[in-house]
Amino acid sequence: MTTANLTRDETAARSAAITVRAYRVELDLAAAPDQSRPGFATTTTLEFDATAAHTWIDFLGLSVESVTVNGETVPVEYDGARIAVRGLGPSNVVTVAATGEYSRSGEGLHRFHDPVDGQTYLYTQYEPADARRVFACFEQPDMKAPFTFAVTAPAGWEVVSNRTVATREADDARQVVEFEPTLPISTYLTAVVAGPYARVESSWSRGDLTVPLGVLCRASLAQYLDADTVLEVTAQGLDFFAEQFDYPYPWGKYDQVFVPEYNLGAMENPGLVTFTEAYVFRGAATAAQYEGRANTILHEMAHMWFGDLVTMVWWDDLWLKESFADYMGALASAEATRWTDAWVAFANRRKAWAYSQDQLPTTHPIVADIVDLEAAKLNFDGITYAKGASVLKQLVAHVGRVEFFEGARRYFRAHAFGTATLEDLLAELSATSGRDLTAWAQAWLQTSGVSTLTLERRGKRHEIVQTNPRPHTLAVGLYDFDDAGSLVLTERLEVDISGVRTPVELTETPLVLLNDGDLTYAKVRLGGFSLRTVEASLDRVVDPLARGLVWSALWNATRDGVLPTERYLTMARTFAPTESNMALLTAALANASYAVGHYLRPEARDRWRSEWLESSWAAMSAAEPGSGEQLAWARAVAAAATVQRDRATDLRAVLDGGATVPGLRLDPDLRWSLWTALAATGDADAADLDAELARDDTASGRTAHLRAMAARPDEDVKARAWASALEDTSLTNDHLDAVIGGFRAGARRDLIARYDGEYFASIGDVWASRSIEIARRIVVGLFPAADSLRTVDAWLDEHAEAPTALHRLVLEQRDHLARDLRVRGVR
Structure with missing residues (x-):
C-alpha cells in the first residue's frame, strides 16, 4: 500500500527523533528534451542526527535504485511513497539513488514543450509536499536545512536555483551546474528552473547590500515581457520591506520567473520566485491586471521574511505566512507603488473570496x-x-501600526531561519503593544464564520447590530451631497463594538456606511434609506474605497438573498458603465454575469441574458477607444455571448474583419474568447476554430482551441470531452481545465445533464487514482449544475467514509448549488 498522505502526528514524531543537518541533491535533466523519456535520475544525500534506530524518507517517483546508510548499501524498502531506513546511529549519512517522473500536472518537476519553437522548459512547484516528487527528503516544513543542488542540463540552458552558481562545467552537449548551499529552508521552498529561458538582469542596492535581480520567461514570450515594469515594482517593494521590517533581505539574489501551465498565481521560493505566465500579457491588459500582478509580486516578496525566514511548524499555521503576505502585498502596493488604490481591490475582490x-x-x-x-x-x-x-x-487598527511592525521585527529576530507558532507571534505583538491579545486571538483567529453589521434605528437612537459577534475597531462614515451633487464624506465616527448591539450617536445622512475605510472583516448591510440613495446615485460616491464597499455590500446582499437579483442587475447595468476604477468594474461585470447565470429563475434568466449582452455591447461601443474600460466590456460581451447568440453575426463580422469596434485591440486571447462564445452557441464550427489555431499556434492558442472545440453544442462533442476529462491522463493541468471549461460552456444542461449520475459514480475512483491537484479540478469542474440537491445528498449519505478532502469538495459544491436554488426563490 502506498502511503502518500502524511499526518501531523507522525511528522511531529519524526522531527522529534530526527535533526537534519544538510542535503545534497543531484538531478540529471540532460535528456529532458526527449519527450519519450518519462523520468530523470535523482540522487540525494541526507546528513542527519537521530535518536531512533529507524525512520522513513519521502519520495514519489518511478523507482528507487539504491539506498546507502552510513556507507553500507542496504535493501531497498520502498512502498511508492516512503523509503524505510534502518540501523541508524546518532549521526547518519544516507544516499538515495532514484528515478523521478516529469510532471504534466504542475506538481513536482513540470516539463513543458513549447509548440512555437519546439523548446523544452522545466520548473519545480512543491507546496505543500511535492519536493518528494523530485528528490528523497523529509517532507515537512519544520525540518529545515541547507540544500546544495547540482543539476546536469543541456548546454546553453538557463539553470537557476535558490542560490547563485558556485561552479559550472560544460561541453558542447551538456553542463553541470552546482549552486552555493542555501541557508536553512524547508523542502517545499527549494526550487530548480531549467530551459532556454530569456533573461533580463538588474540589481537593487541599499547601504552595503546589493541584490542581483533577474526576470525570466520562455523565449517565445520574451517579446511580450515588460521586464522594466516588473523590476520597478520589485525595487519599490525591496525598499518598502527593508524599511518596515528592519531586517536585511537574506537570500542573496532575487530571480523572478514566469512559467507555463502553473497551478498557482506565484510561489515564494527564496531567491527564485515563480509566477504564472498569465502575468505576461500577450495583448492589451487593464489597470486591474497590472495592479493584480504588482500585488502578487509584493505578496511573494513579503514571504521572503514571513514564511521563508520564519516558517510555520506545520500547516495549521499556514496563515502565519499567507495572511501576512496578503496584507503586506496590498499595503506595499498602496504605499510604495503607483497602485495607490490597492486597498480598493482588496476590499472588493479579495474579501469577496473570503466572505464566500x-x-x-x-x-x-x-x-x-x-x-x-x-x-x-x-x-x-x-x-x-x-x-x-x-x-x-483589523489587528493593526487595534494595536497600532508602529506597535504591529515592531512586533514583526522582534518576531524575525527571535525566529530567523527557524519555525514559529501563533503563540510566538502573539507574544511579540503583546510585548510591543502592551495588550493581552489572548481574547482577541480567540475571537478572530480560533473561531469561524463572518459577522454581519446592520445599522438600526430604535426611537431616536441608532444601534449597530452584529451577527456572529466579535470585537471590532471600525469607522462609520456619514456621506452627503455637496454643492456639485457628489456624495462625499462629511463625518467619520470611530467606534469599538463587541456585542450583538452597540449604540452609536449619529445624525443620519443620505448614505451611512458602516466599516468606512474597510478596517474590519464583516459583511455590511445598507439601511433602507442608504440603499435607495446608492440605487439612484452610486456613481456620485467620489471616494473609490467607499464606492467599493457599497458595491461589496450590494453583492453580499444579493448572494444572501436579501437584495433581489434583478434589482442588483439593474444597478450594475446602470452604474458599471460609469465605474472608473478598473478593479471595481471588473468585479461588477463578473458578479453581474454570475448573477444572471445562477441567481435568476429560468424565465427571468432568458430575458436578462439578452439584456445583459445588449448592455455590455452598448457599453463596449461607447467606451473610450483603446481604454481598459473598453477591453473589460469586450470581455463581458464574450462571456455573455457564450449563452446568448443575439450578437453572433456581429461577433463574426468583427473577427473576420468585416466590422470594427473603434480602438478595440483584438489580441489573441480576446479573439479566442469570442470564438469560444460562437462555438458554444453553434455559430462556429471546427473549421473556424482550426483556422484560428493556425493563426495562433502557440501554447495558449492550443489550450484555447481545446476549450472552444469542447464548447460546441453537440452530443458527440460533449461525450468526447467528458471521456477526455475523466480518462485522458496525458492532459496537462491547463488542458484539463480547457476541456472541462468547454464541456460546461454555454450552460447547455440539455446536453450534459445525462452525465450527472456518472459524475457521482466516478469521483471516488478519480480521487484514488489521480493526484490531488488533478482530482480537485475534475471534482469541482464537472460538478453538476442541477436543479435539485437529491443526487448530491444521496452521494454524501452513501459515502460518509469517503476521504475527508473529497467529502469537503463535494459538500462545498453542494452548498454553492443550494445557494443558487435558494436565491432564485427571492423576488
Missing part, C-alpha cells in the same frame, strides 16, 4: 486544524489568505 469561503459549511478558523497533507492542500483558500489578511488589518 467563510459561509460554506466547511469553513474553518484562520488557525485551522490540519491533520494531514490532503487537508493542507485544500486550505490554501479565502480564509487562510484574504480573511487572515483582513483580520491583520
Whole structure:
C-alpha cells in the first residue's frame, strides 16, 4: 500500500527523533528534451542526527535504485511513497539513488514543450509536499536545512536555483551546474528552473547590500515581457520591506520567473520566485491586471521574511505566512507603488473570496486544524489568505501600526531561519503593544464564520447590530451631497463594538456606511434609506474605497438573498458603465454575469441574458477607444455571448474583419474568447476554430482551441470531452481545465445533464487514482449544475467514509448549488 498522505502526528514524531543537518541533491535533466523519456535520475544525500534506530524518507517517483546508510548499501524498502531506513546511529549519512517522473500536472518537476519553437522548459512547484516528487527528503516544513543542488542540463540552458552558481562545467552537449548551499529552508521552498529561458538582469542596492535581480520567461514570450515594469515594482517593494521590517533581505539574489501551465498565481521560493505566465500579457491588459500582478509580486516578496525566514511548524499555521503576505502585498502596493488604490481591490475582490469561503459549511478558523497533507492542500483558500489578511488589518487598527511592525521585527529576530507558532507571534505583538491579545486571538483567529453589521434605528437612537459577534475597531462614515451633487464624506465616527448591539450617536445622512475605510472583516448591510440613495446615485460616491464597499455590500446582499437579483442587475447595468476604477468594474461585470447565470429563475434568466449582452455591447461601443474600460466590456460581451447568440453575426463580422469596434485591440486571447462564445452557441464550427489555431499556434492558442472545440453544442462533442476529462491522463493541468471549461460552456444542461449520475459514480475512483491537484479540478469542474440537491445528498449519505478532502469538495459544491436554488426563490 502506498502511503502518500502524511499526518501531523507522525511528522511531529519524526522531527522529534530526527535533526537534519544538510542535503545534497543531484538531478540529471540532460535528456529532458526527449519527450519519450518519462523520468530523470535523482540522487540525494541526507546528513542527519537521530535518536531512533529507524525512520522513513519521502519520495514519489518511478523507482528507487539504491539506498546507502552510513556507507553500507542496504535493501531497498520502498512502498511508492516512503523509503524505510534502518540501523541508524546518532549521526547518519544516507544516499538515495532514484528515478523521478516529469510532471504534466504542475506538481513536482513540470516539463513543458513549447509548440512555437519546439523548446523544452522545466520548473519545480512543491507546496505543500511535492519536493518528494523530485528528490528523497523529509517532507515537512519544520525540518529545515541547507540544500546544495547540482543539476546536469543541456548546454546553453538557463539553470537557476535558490542560490547563485558556485561552479559550472560544460561541453558542447551538456553542463553541470552546482549552486552555493542555501541557508536553512524547508523542502517545499527549494526550487530548480531549467530551459532556454530569456533573461533580463538588474540589481537593487541599499547601504552595503546589493541584490542581483533577474526576470525570466520562455523565449517565445520574451517579446511580450515588460521586464522594466516588473523590476520597478520589485525595487519599490525591496525598499518598502527593508524599511518596515528592519531586517536585511537574506537570500542573496532575487530571480523572478514566469512559467507555463502553473497551478498557482506565484510561489515564494527564496531567491527564485515563480509566477504564472498569465502575468505576461500577450495583448492589451487593464489597470486591474497590472495592479493584480504588482500585488502578487509584493505578496511573494513579503514571504521572503514571513514564511521563508520564519516558517510555520506545520500547516495549521499556514496563515502565519499567507495572511501576512496578503496584507503586506496590498499595503506595499498602496504605499510604495503607483497602485495607490490597492486597498480598493482588496476590499472588493479579495474579501469577496473570503466572505464566500467563510459561509460554506466547511469553513474553518484562520488557525485551522490540519491533520494531514490532503487537508493542507485544500486550505490554501479565502480564509487562510484574504480573511487572515483582513483580520491583520483589523489587528493593526487595534494595536497600532508602529506597535504591529515592531512586533514583526522582534518576531524575525527571535525566529530567523527557524519555525514559529501563533503563540510566538502573539507574544511579540503583546510585548510591543502592551495588550493581552489572548481574547482577541480567540475571537478572530480560533473561531469561524463572518459577522454581519446592520445599522438600526430604535426611537431616536441608532444601534449597530452584529451577527456572529466579535470585537471590532471600525469607522462609520456619514456621506452627503455637496454643492456639485457628489456624495462625499462629511463625518467619520470611530467606534469599538463587541456585542450583538452597540449604540452609536449619529445624525443620519443620505448614505451611512458602516466599516468606512474597510478596517474590519464583516459583511455590511445598507439601511433602507442608504440603499435607495446608492440605487439612484452610486456613481456620485467620489471616494473609490467607499464606492467599493457599497458595491461589496450590494453583492453580499444579493448572494444572501436579501437584495433581489434583478434589482442588483439593474444597478450594475446602470452604474458599471460609469465605474472608473478598473478593479471595481471588473468585479461588477463578473458578479453581474454570475448573477444572471445562477441567481435568476429560468424565465427571468432568458430575458436578462439578452439584456445583459445588449448592455455590455452598448457599453463596449461607447467606451473610450483603446481604454481598459473598453477591453473589460469586450470581455463581458464574450462571456455573455457564450449563452446568448443575439450578437453572433456581429461577433463574426468583427473577427473576420468585416466590422470594427473603434480602438478595440483584438489580441489573441480576446479573439479566442469570442470564438469560444460562437462555438458554444453553434455559430462556429471546427473549421473556424482550426483556422484560428493556425493563426495562433502557440501554447495558449492550443489550450484555447481545446476549450472552444469542447464548447460546441453537440452530443458527440460533449461525450468526447467528458471521456477526455475523466480518462485522458496525458492532459496537462491547463488542458484539463480547457476541456472541462468547454464541456460546461454555454450552460447547455440539455446536453450534459445525462452525465450527472456518472459524475457521482466516478469521483471516488478519480480521487484514488489521480493526484490531488488533478482530482480537485475534475471534482469541482464537472460538478453538476442541477436543479435539485437529491443526487448530491444521496452521494454524501452513501459515502460518509469517503476521504475527508473529497467529502469537503463535494459538500462545498453542494452548498454553492443550494445557494443558487435558494436565491432564485427571492423576488
